[in-house]
Amino acid sequence: MDGSIKTTEIMKSGAEALLRALKDQGVDVIFGYPGGAVLPIYDAIFQQNAIRHILVRHEQAAVHAAEGYARSTGKVGVVLVTSGPGATNAVTGLVDALMDSIPIVCLTGQVPTHLIGNDAFQEADTTGITRQATKHNYLVKRSEDLSRVVHEAFHVAKTGRPGPVLIDLPKDILINPAPYAEPNGLPHRSYRPRTAPDARKVAEAVALMKRAERPIVYSGGGVINAGPEAAKLLMEFVRLTGFPCTSTLMGLGAYPASDPQFLGMLGMHGTYEANMVMHGCDVMLNMGARFDDRVTGRLNAFSPGSKKIHVDIDPSSINKSVVVDVAIVGDATETLRALIAAWKADTQTQDREALAKWWQQIDVWRSKNSLRFTQNRDPGSIIKPQYAIERLYKATRGIAKDTYVTTEVGQHQMWAAQHFKFDKPNRWMTSGGLGTMGYGLPAAMGVQVANPDALVIDIAGEASILMNIQEMGTLAQYRLPVKIFILNNQYMGMVRQWQELLHGNRYSESYSAALPDFVKLAESFHAVGLRAEKVEDLDKVIAEMLAVDRPVIADICVDQKENVFPMIPSGAAHNEMLLGPEHKANAGGYGGGSVTDEGLVLV
Amino acid sequence: MVEQNNGNRSATISVLVENESGVLARVIGLFSGRGYNIDSLTVAPVERDRSKSRITIVTSGTEMVIEQIKAQLGRLVPVYRVQDLSKDGPHLARELALIKVVGIGDARQEALRLADAFRARVIDASTESFIFELTGATDKLDAFLDLMRPLGLAEVSRTGVAAIARGKSTIE
Ligand SMILES: Cc1cc2nc3c(=O)[nH]c(=O)nc-3n(C[C@H](O)[C@H](O)[C@H](O)COP(=O)(O)OP(=O)(O)OC[C@H]3O[C@@H](n4cnc5c(N)ncnc54)[C@H](O)[C@@H]3O)c2cc1C
Ligand SMILES: Cc1ncc(C[n+]2csc(CCOP(=O)(O)OP(=O)(O)O)c2C)c(N)n1
Ligand SMILES: [Mg+2]
Numbered sequence: 001m002d003g004s005i006k007t008t009e010i011m012k013s014g015a016e017a018l019l020r021a022l023k024d025q026g027v028d029v030i031f032g033y034p035g036g037a038v039l040p041i042y043d044a045i046f047q048q049n050a051i052r053h054i055l056v057r058h059e060q061a062a063v064h065a066a067e068g069y070a071r072s073t074g075k076v077g078v079v080l081v082t083s084g085p086g087a088t089n090a091v092t093g094l095v096d097a098l099m100d101s102i103p104i105v106c107l108t109g110q111v112p113t114h115l116i117g118n119d120a121f122q123e124a125d126t127t128g129i130t131r132q133a134t135k136h137n138y139l140v141k142r143s144e145d146l147s148r149v150v151h152e153a154f155h156v157a158k159t160g161r162p163g164p165v166l167i168d169l170p171k172d173i174l175i176n177p178a179p180y181a182e183p184n185g186l187p188h189r190s191y192r193p194r195t196a197p198d199a200r201k202v203a204e205a206v207a208l209m210k211r212a213e214r215p216i217v218y219s220g221g222g223v224i225n226a227g228p229e230a231a232k233l234l235m236e237f238v239r240l241t242g243f244p245c246t247s248t249l250m251g252l253g254a255y256p257a258s259d260p261q262f263l264g265m266l267g268m269h270g271t272y273e274a275n276m277v278m279h280g281c282d283v284m285l286n287m288g289a290r291f292d293d294r295v296t297g298r299l300n301a302f303s304p305g306s307k308k309i310h311v312d313i314d315p316s317s318i319n320k321s322v323v324v325d326v327a328i329v330g331d332a333t334e335t336l337r338a339l340i341a342a343w344k345a346d347t348q349t350q351d352r353e354a355l356a357k358w359w360q361q362i363d364v365w366r367s368k369n370s371l372r373f374t375q376n377r378d379p380g381s382i383i384k385p386q387y388a389i390e391r392l393y394k395a396t397r398g399i400a401k402d403t404y405v406t407t408e409v410g411q412h413q414m415w416a417a418q419h420f421k422f423d424k425p426n427r428w429m430t431s432g433g434l435g436t437m438g439y440g441l442p443a444a445m446g447v448q449v450a451n452p453d454a455l456v457i458d459i460a461g462e463a464s465i466l467m468n469i470q471e472m473g474t475l476a477q478y479r480l481p482v483k484i485f486i487l488n489n490q491y492m493g494m495v496r497q498w499q500e501l502l503h504g505n506r507y508s509e510s511y512s513a514a515l516p517d518f519v520k521l522a523e524s525f526h527a528v529g530l531r532a533e534k535v536e537d538l539d540k541v542i543a544e545m546l547a548v549d550r551p552v553i554a555d556i557c558v559d560q561k562e563n564v565f566p567m568i569p570s571g572a573a574h575n576e577m578l579l580g581p582e583h584k585a586n587a588g589g590y591g592g593g594s595v596t597d598e599g600l601v602l603v
Numbered sequence: 604m605v606e607q608n609n610g611n612r613s614a615t616i617s618v619l620v621e622n623e624s625g626v627l628a629r630v631i632g633l634f635s636g637r638g639y640n641i642d643s644l645t646v647a648p649v650e651r652d653r654s655k656s657r658i659t660i661v662t663s664g665t666e667m668v669i670e671q672i673k674a675q676l677g678r679l680v681p682v683y684r685v686q687d688l689s690k691d692g693p694h695l696a697r698e699l700a701l702i703k704v705v706g707i708g709d710a711r712q713e714a715l716r717l718a719d720a721f722r723a724r725v726i727d728a729s730t731e732s733f734i735f736e737l738t739g740a741t742d743k744l745d746a747f748l749d750l751m752r753p754l755g756l757a758e759v760s761r762t763g764v765a766a767i768a769r770g771k772s773t774i775e
Contacts, residue, residue, distance in 0.1 A: 136680040190683045316674035
């Protein structure tokens, strides 16, 4: 995507060349916030209609909105912010996108080239600051590089392992005339991600899997990154093999949650059956997941007896923390296709009897019903957070709209992952790798912009929502009917849970004191405010929230003391899971509390 | 391949990169950000049009860490090629040192004698000092410096390691 500029056309200004490049890259919307250094771009935006600009209320939110846009459409999300504080405000969003492999192009203004390095007004070393926060970044110092750099940035953002790419644009470059060249389609000089899997490795993987007695497919965000075709192929592969399938937080929706071969999420707050299967399996196929510490638990106790196959487009994900037996560098779509073909071509028959026994064992684990909770239905009873999600999920099934869910970070995020079932990819957006509180509302905004007719819900906590609450203004301005469903437990619940389990019930600074009245807050932002205080209010509030065609904040007052279970404490193994109070009677379950000193230093 | 105790090994890695601004910062940032060691790092353009540079890094770590370092380097957008010289076959590694030794009398004579034995060249001399130029493998330079220390070693400037594979195969 680089190379010499062939057909050039001189544009009146760099800003115009930039917009032309964006248009040629298929951009239809930009999330941004103006300032001195980017005024030439805003001027060019003013004079055209092809690209829509969504004015956010904080630059961090612009990036999360672009993430929501990107994750729900598979396209690159575009951000435009000014120099200095505009750029530094965007950094959290960039790191979030980097950790979760979301394709973003972020355009930042910069002081004119001759002032760079002078501590000029609103100057920040943006490329220096964001070097480790992006997949790649550029400072455009010559007008003749501008259009090539923009095209290249899109290519880098969306190919290979996707990620955020930043382009720093000095003001003189934006003002001076600039040549424009269309994308030339040539391969990049140095950047050539590999997508086709090695056929020998694929055959090796199939040979292992054909002989498996206790297999598992562990699928991850890479399947979502690869696109909806990968999800279809994953389904086909799982059906073909009869294997059980589990998913990471980032991969939810790639395999339909309602399918009997799906075991639910694995990891720290995964289901009992998913984690026990990971612990006891003899062959594991990791498809586009990265053996995150939230998933593996204590490394030396992670799935001790299994042969591991790892498919990932990024060679650095392979053998990073877990050593695998078969490493396949490749795109999930291409690799799944190759695996399906090789499986069919291989003459070795499967040990169906062993597989049936494995499923029997899985059913025993499953029957534990590890996500079980008890909701008292007597009028006046306090709402359990899990119940609130369950009712919300049920209610959304009854409506014709496509439903998208974003979350903030904390207990509510985990309950959403456990109790909201996703049957399609790209419907679930959450901040997994960085765990950024304040992600959900702006992300939902971006999803709603991209999918105007869809139902978009941000499942939030009362603490997280305050981190980007200013975006209520954006919802109002663009009439984005996002539903904010706050599980209000009046605590930073996830922090409180760790303090209860690991720090002797000392709830240091985790109480959400002096909360706003969320109903009035909604109203002051031209939205609808609703509240459910008792179990009998819940369905009514949900129905009303879904019925109105406006932004809504639903303040759901839930049990303050509820914890997320199952839980694998940091530093513990999968089979050392803590189960909820419902399971107290079961041996080896709740109250095991095996948090080691090494575990305590982990996050 | 130098085996060290505690499962660590030393690795000499050559990286061919696009010669653009910030590329060295990316490489160094990668090492500091992920906590990898840098024992030596050299960089210079190697193409006639100065479009590509070659970075030579000497690092150490467990086999798993070194493989991770190579994968992380390979992931940088301006990187063309990563070659693990200590693993991919025999290679040559050299560095150059400029060594200032200050002294008079016997020590001065002894320094000159040893320099000759090491094939170090005298490139500057005054009545009270020499500057030696010495090229060789890192351990040869280390050995020479150890000898110079009691003889008035005053200042050292070393280039760091440049390395290349033996035979006709190339990094590209
Ligand atoms: C409070 C909290 C609790 C959490 N608890 C859990 C938990 O219980 N369980 C859990 O699973 N997570 C949990 N997480 C999330 C966790 O931190 C990680 O974000 C998540 O596990 C990573 O998911 P992943 O392995 O699917 O990788 P991702 O981060 O989605 O990475 C995708 C991988 O796929 C690769 N890839 C990208 N594109 C392709 C392609 N086209 N083809 C092939 N490969 C590709 C990438 O190189 C990368 O290695 C929690 C997060 C928070 C904030
Ligand atoms: C920006 C940021 N700061 C701090 C944290 C640490 N943290 C993780 S969860 C959490 C509490 C979240 O509280 P709330 O939004 O009410 O959700 P709950 O856990 O109660 O459902 C905190 C402080 C974080 N993830 N992100
Ligand atoms: Mg809370």
